[in-house]
Amino acid sequence: MATVAPLTALAPEPTRSRGRPSTMFVWLSALCLLIAVIGFIPTYWAQIAQNTFRGTPLIHLHAIVFTAWPLLLVSQSVLIARGGLRHHRAWGLAGIVLATTMFLVGLATAVVGMEHRIAQGYGDLGRHFLVVPFAAIGGFYGFFIAAIANINRSEWHKRFIIVATASVLQAAMARFFFYAAHGMAAGQRPDSFPPAPVAASLLPIFTLDLIIVGGAVIDWRRGGKVHPAWLWGLGILVPVQLLRVPLSQTDAWMAFADWLTRFT
Template identity: 55%
Template sequence: MVATTMSAVRERGRYFYVWMAAVCALIAFGGFAPTYWLQLAPRTFVGPALLHIHAAVFSAWTLLLLSQTWLASQGRLDHHRAWGLAGIALASVMVVLGIAAAIYSMKVGLAAGYGDRSRGFLLVPLTAIGLFAGFFIAAIVNINRSETHKRLILLATISLLQAAVARVFFILATGGGPGARPGIGPPPPMAIALVPSLFLDLLIVAGMVYDWRRRGRPHPAWIVGLVVITAVVLLRGPLSTTPGWLAFAESLGHIAG
């Protein structure tokens, strides 16, 4: 009886990360559906090729994560490691594209006359991609410590979902419509950007609860991730209006041409 119960627990545990990856993919595709995916067929989305490449590459990451968690759950670790090399290349491209898309959006805002609001808001996407890069590098460093590695990969992915969740709030606030998307109008106040970012902490809490029930305590990676992500989110507002940040944002706009 005990052996049967333990076997059932292990079986459920095998698929926890698959379900977490599926939730991440659902948030990513669902959040961007009204402002991107559903606008492709009627051609109401307005933006340069950079944004289309950005969407394809970042979407590929969530699909790769789902595939990787499935391979791991099935014990196909050789395939998992082989695709992991592709993941490293993909993540590197994502960092470059993420920075480029963020700077492009700022420059659109500057051209529209939004000035320091656009410079300040640049902090949101740049810190999101910074969190992704930091957690991903930590995951690679811990590649031989599977329990830490897989949690750090999820934390890296969760860091990227802030834009998807923000678009849900954007649709609720504006009603959406053909061609509607963040980046065309004025940047939202930093206080509004705070809400979708903190909403994603629920995914981290879910991981902590899972660990608590299965291991008796949350894994340290979840705790570190929750503290770091929450701290970054809370510090964005105060930092975005400092002269140092505004000058740095301005310099990025000039460097990018």
């Protein structure tokens, strides 16, 4: 597929030599948006509507920027699919600002969340679990940078954007597993329970990897081969996802987690 590039300010005019624009990236972007929004309805959006949510301004900022990203992703994909390259480029600059904001807000929220867990009496569990959001944010921004570095190679660029987005949806996907385990009682949130072990985060994460696998399968079915960007995404993300479990148990990680608390 050569005609849809999600977020870029300077992407070249997409080729239309193979017929009308494909909508694969529109559908992948829409799937990411659905996961991001639906995953947080019971524990955030519904509680906001009912005026039962209690959280800091940082939590609300986190919700805004992490919802804005998949919304922008969908709009950018649709713009390219409809030939709106000029507007796509202009909004791509906003995407760079938004991604950087997400990186900073995501790290700050993760550290504050760990401190909240420590205050609840879950000291080591809270420190261990910090590796999960840190890995998610790191994967997102790493592949976002890769997408920007490939801004003039749209086939790489747009796939790296999807890989980056799949990486950062871990909290939203984990909510579905949380609801399956604990239900959706009014006012219930994950911090009402002890922190989950890091190994429990693997199933939601591997579920999100299916977005990348799906993109690779679509490429293969349509063109007879898998684009290397998907393989790079899985080849980097999966080992990192597996290594977070032993890493979270090391003295070095615990010391790093304690060091981070000095900045809040």
